[in-house]
Amino acid sequence: MEVNNILIVGGGLVGQTLADRLSRDGHDVTLVERDPDKVRELSDILDVQLVEGNGSTAPVLREAGVEKASLVVAATESDECNALVGFLAGQVFNTPRVVVRVRDSGHEEAFSLVDADRGAEQVCVNPDSAAVDRIASLLEVPGAVDVMQFLDGGVLVAGFRIGQSSDFAGLRVSDMKLLFAAAPTLAAAIQRDGAWIVPGGKEEIRVNDLVYFAIARHELRDVLSLVGVEPEKHGRIMVAGASSIGMALARRLEARDERVVLLEDDPTAARRAAEKLNHVLVIRGRETNQSLLEDEEIENVSTFVAVTEDHESNLVAGLLAKRLGAGRSIVLIDNPGMVSMVGDIGIDAIISPRLLTIGLTLQHIRGGGVRSGAALLGDEVEIMEVEAERGSRLASGTLMQVGLPQGVLVAALQSGDELRVPDGNDQVQPGDRVLIVVMTDLVGKLTEYLEP
């Protein structure tokens, strides 16, 4: 495997998780953090080189080895700081690849202008717009706890909790080939009692499993019917929080002619929101106020989406809305412990900007043809879309001959216009695109199969 020298600036949740993930993949990772207490804390839990200091200054970057880094990731909480790190790395130190986490679309635009005349690959990762995309996908698929799109939207990966009455309960994963012979629809990953499984054909789907299905878009309706999802009641969508995510979501839903109610507690933010939105009803008030929710007929709300900056309040509001009769609750929350509880606590779906950012960043870091789309299920399973490279082991023979390690599943193969679930006799050709599901601890090993 090609070992990269990776420099990460910012030791928050995102920087920390990326550092851990990438060092476990076998890369040389250096992490820069300005808070000395945080550095001490990280030194106990991470096996990476730590540098204390302000990463948006040239001396600290130099001390952290920016000159030999093949990739710099700017993942602090501050857009300005990240933009500056990106600028220094890309323009001053000529780092070949730079990934910058930026929430403000204005910064994103400014950065793309700087980027224009440079050869370096510079990428902005925007957690807020990723969150809006993810919520919009969720709204397309009733009953799902999580939805991602791959292969130009041709394949959805959606997670469902399997209930007692689901037709999938008691089936084997291989039976899905019987049901969906012509389409790339299969069980891609299963979470059972908190542990993740990338299933082989003999794995049985059990009641209470959280199953992530890869679904050919045109088969979605059939999958929903087998899962046992009731057709969603058509009603208003209530968005709590005129945050940048809340506003972008409201705008997008407005454009889709959905009936939307936006709750915002802050009077100034509420007034601004009302000015900017045309068909969205903006109401001033707190999302955790029970009588307010009741007054707004929460029982007629099909989906309640809590995206304020206060994540704990999102959780409380989501639970409250659900208890008061909302059809479905989607909440924005970053706490890793809470993310893993999805479904167990009465919340239907959790949006974690942290996981979204990490997924998006990883897709720019992974070599071997990983270019479009990478996502995380919890912290343990990764789904990636890979373009098979000429000379890679993946494209060297039939999948049986290639012999991918256990825990790696090729869920879909797109060869020209044809999209299907490959079996052992299929051969991946250079240029084909494949959707791969992999346990995160096997990513380093998988990379050996993807690189030329």
Place this chain on the structure above:
Amino acid sequence: MKIMDVLVKDAVILDLESDTKDTLLAEMAGALAKVVPALEADRLLEVLIEREGLQSTGIGEGVAIPHGKMPGLQSLVASFARSRAGVDFESIDGQPTQLFFLLVVPEHSGGQHLKALARISRFFRDPAFRHKLIEAEQVEDIFAAIEEEDAKF
């Protein structure tokens, strides 16, 4: 949906004569078409063979669930057949297949045929159910085994 409600009892074959995949499908299609006037045996056979071409419906452990959609059919119908010797059905585990459950659905059946397929696949995952079908002395034993399984869900 109860499987016994869709099983065409008169089309059940306790001991198949055929010893190849194609002749077996023809034997089952013929028996079913004889009882269900809306079905034409040759056309049904074509549909079944076409479906097998995508991927064998031999799901392993001696079981196959050939199926297809037929225009003109009013409602879902099913039949069962058994080969004591076993037939090479190109099943996923490479083992000979002894138990065959044929499912034919109207062309526009929505998700109904998938629900039926899922249900019957689940029945066959139960080793005791398979054992009863293998050991059945007469068709009534087969009906009893299916009825028992139907009552479970």
